[in-house]
Amino acid sequence: MATYYDIPVGAQHISLLEPLHFKLTTENEKIVDVEANVGYVHRGIEKACTTKFKFRQVSFVIGRICGLCSISHTTAYSQVAEKLLNLEIPLRAKYLRILVLELDRIHSHMLCLSHVAENSGFEALFMRTMKDREISMELLEAVCGNRVQYDYSIVGGVARDLRPEVAQMILTRLKELRPKIDDLIDIFQNNWSLSLKNKGIGAISFEDAMRLNAVGPLARAAGVPVDVRNDTEDLLPWKQVGFEMVLENGGDVHARNMVRLRELLVSMKIIENVIQGLPEGPIVAETKALPEGEAVVRLEAPRGELFHYAKGNKTQYLERLKVKAPTFSNIPAFVEMFKGNEYASAPAIIASYDPCLSCTAR
Amino acid sequence: MKRIDLPLDKVVEEIGKFYRYDEHHFIVINAVDLGDAIEVQWFFSNYVAPGEVTMFAAKADASQLIPSITRVVPSAWVAEAELVDLMGINIENAKKGFVLEEDFEGAPLRKK
Amino acid sequence: MKAFFIAIGNLFKRPATIQYPFAPTYKPDDYRGLIEHNPDLCIWCRRCEMACPPGAIIFSQAMDGKQTYHYNRAVCIYCGECVRTCPKPGAIIQTATPATPALKDENINNSWAETVKMALESRAAYMAEKKRQAATKQQGGDTTQAE
Numbered sequence: 001m002a003t004y005y006d007i008p009v010g011a012q013h014i015s016l017l018e019p020l021h022f023k024l025t026t027e028n029e030k031i032v033d034v035e036a037n038v039g040y041v042h043r044g045i046e047k048a049c050t051t052k053f054k055f056r057q058v059s060f061v062i063g064r065i066c067g068l069c070s071i072s073h074t075t076a077y078s079q080v081a082e083k084l085l086n087l088e089i090p091l092r093a094k095y096l097r098i099l100v101l102e103l104d105r106i107h108s109h110m111l112c113l114s115h116v117a118e119n120s121g122f123e124a125l126f127m128r129t130m131k132d133r134e135i136s137m138e139l140l141e142a143v144c145g146n147r148v149q150y151d152y153s154i155v156g157g158v159a160r161d162l163r164p165e166v167a168q169m170i171l172t173r174l175k176e177l178r179p180k181i182d183d184l185i186d187i188f189q190n191n192w193s194l195s196l197k198n199k200g201i202g203a204i205s206f207e208d209a210m211r212l213n214a215v216g217p218l219a220r221a222a223g224v225p226v227d228v229r230n231d232t233e234d235l236l237p238w239k240q241v242g243f244e245m246v247l248e249n250g251g252d253v254h255a256r257n258m259v260r261l262r263e264l265l266v267s268m269k270i271i272e273n274v275i276q277g278l279p280e281g282p283i284v285a286e287t288k289a290l291p292e293g294e295a296v297v298r299l300e301a302p303r304g305e306l307f308h309y310a311k312g313n314k315t316q317y318l319e320r321l322k323v324k325a326p327t328f329s330n331i332p333a334f335v336e337m338f339k340g341n342e343y344a345s346a347p348a349i350i351a352s353y354d355p356c357l358s359c360t361a362r
Numbered sequence: 363m364k365r366i367d368l369p370l371d372k373v374v375e376e377i378g379k380f381y382r383y384d385e386h387h388f389i390v391i392n393a394v395d396l397g398d399a400i401e402v403q404w405f406f407s408n409y410v411a412p413g414e415v416t417m418f419a420a421k422a423d424a425s426q427l428i429p430s431i432t433r434v435v436p437s438a439w440v441a442e443a444e445l446v447d448l449m450g451i452n453i454e455n456a457k458k459g460f461v462l463e464e465d466f467e468g469a470p471l472r473k474k
Numbered sequence: 475m476k477a478f479f480i481a482i483g484n485l486f487k488r489p490a491t492i493q494y495p496f497a498p499t500y501k502p503d504d505y506r507g508l509i510e511h512n513p514d515l516c517i518w519c520r521r522c523e524m525a526c527p528p529g530a531i532i533f534s535q536a537m538d539g540k541q542t543y544h545y546n547r548a549v550c551i552y553c554g555e556c557v558r559t560c561p562k563p564g565a566i567i568q569t570a571t572p573a574t575p576a577l578k579d580e581n582i583n584n585s586w587a588e589t590v591k592m593a594l595e596s597r598a599a600y601m602a603e604k605k606r607q608a609a610t611k612q613q614g615g616d617t618t619q620a621e
């Protein structure tokens with residue numbers, strides 16, 4: 001008869017960035033069952049957005065849900081509010097939103113990659129990826145004027161224009177970043193000791209990813225072609241600026257690393273196209289209308305599909321705002337992913353899944 | 363967004379007819395407090411026709427038992443557990459204490 | 475193997491970290507810093523106060539109707555929404571100066587709560603006074619008409 005042990009991981013754990021609790025049931029070294037608890041950081045932001053803040057102020061509040069994907073939340077909310085107002089924003093504002101979204105994707109993916117390296121026991125690679133990530137942080141600071149909370153999208157457009165010297169700076173710094181990412185791809189692909197902790201670990205099959213409705217790099221690593229950038233062209237012109245879907249097979253930690261690394265290259269290409277083809281014109285569309293009706297918006301955040309639902313009632317305050325974060329959708333797939341792996345692989349799997357608990361619990 | 367209004371007892375049946383796991387992507391379940399009733403909304407997007415979002419909406423009383431769709435969509439348990447905590451509604455087989463504390467009383471997103 | 479040689483080589487390179495306290499970090503020219511108010515240009519419409527998401531700006535009002543601007547740098551999120559809503563260019567501007575940390579002596583939270591309370595009370599008192607004056611004027615008008 002087998003003996004089962006329950007091993008708790010979290011809510012405070014050395015390999016976790018955020019408060020997340022797992023109860024791993026193990027048989028010898030193998031994980032057989034997992035229970036997840038994600039609600040440690042519920043802050044009632046949805047409630048605050050509908051009671052305390054006017055709809056124009058909400059785009060600043062909602063950015064505070066999360067520091068890493070703050071621009072995704074602000075942009076998704078701005079889009080949903082524009083739908084409620086029946087407002088069409090200028091093309092230049094759309095392009096600038098894409099620019100900041102993609103810069104944000106670079107820094108978020110590199111953070112995730114560095115933590116996969118760290119949790120796999122490769123500290124030197126962690127340091128190196130974080131060092132290279134600093135370039136994207138500086139670019140974001142130059143564009144938005146702040147390092148973490150960008151407050152870039154507002155209802156009706158974007159908050160700041162892109163100055164020509166900043167555009168030039170982005171192009172030159174990205175040229176610096178390019179060989180560094182090529183080096184990283186080489187290490188993540190070929191390093192032998194990293195491959196022991198990454199290849200074939202935490203695998204999820206195509207069928208499972210589809211059945212459990214996984215989103216983002218987790219699904220794309222298993223070969224599921226799900227990317228909102230590929231779906232909608234009416235809100236942000238992704239295909240116009242050269243978006244390509246990145247797909248891998250296998251669905252293990254290594255495949256997820258590869259999806260993220262290759263998406264970095266796609267993001268850099270998109271940024272270059274945006275800057276070279278940036279249309280002239282205003283950056284904000286003004287309106288005096290009040291939000292009415294209901295609308296949904298889907299947006300590809302660094303971790304997957306972000307979903308916002310809003311309902312207005314012709315007052316300054318919204319009736320309901322619902323935020324569905326990508327990590328939230330991935331929890332069922334995540335729980336499945338652990339099963340059959342060794343307990344020692346759990347930290348690498350957690351990091352490769354890139355959990356964002358602030359988004360999930362809100 | 364396509365909106366389909368349904369009576370509450372028909373929801374699982376209709377979603378079961380509609381949902382194909384290799385064709386539809388389950389997004390989330392949402393609920394809106396309308397004052398006299400609660401509207402529960404199930405959102406699906408489509409892999410085959412990208413950009414299409416379908417919403418099933420059903421009205422329910424606050425005390426009414428809402429059928430669970432986990433028989434049809436296995437990954438819906440997360441969204442159901444969240445709604446039970448935040449909206450204070452009863453969903454079949456959904457556990458309390460996923461987002462808030464287990465002994466928390468009240469429902470934050472309800473208008474009193 | 476290649477990574478190993480790079481790691482050995484890195485031992486002889488200068489550190490990548492910025493020598494922060496001794497050398498300044500990168501700061502863009504249009505950094506989002508402190509908000510500054512120019513009372514000479516201001517038209518006292520209070521739109522910045524209404525637009526401010528965290529409520530870092532509040533106007534108090536003296537009995538003669540003169541308004542005073544109060545600002546709390548510890549509440550401000552430096553989003554620049556006040557600058558965008560301002561109908562008079564230059565009345566409220568965003569500088570590139572980073573805020574200094576709040577010290578214990580400043581008592582910034584409690585004193586700000588008192589300031590907000592004082593400002594709202596002063597405005598309510600001014601409005602009540604104005605209403606009273608209007609009422610007496612109205613009354614006076616009525617009596618003259620009656621005569």
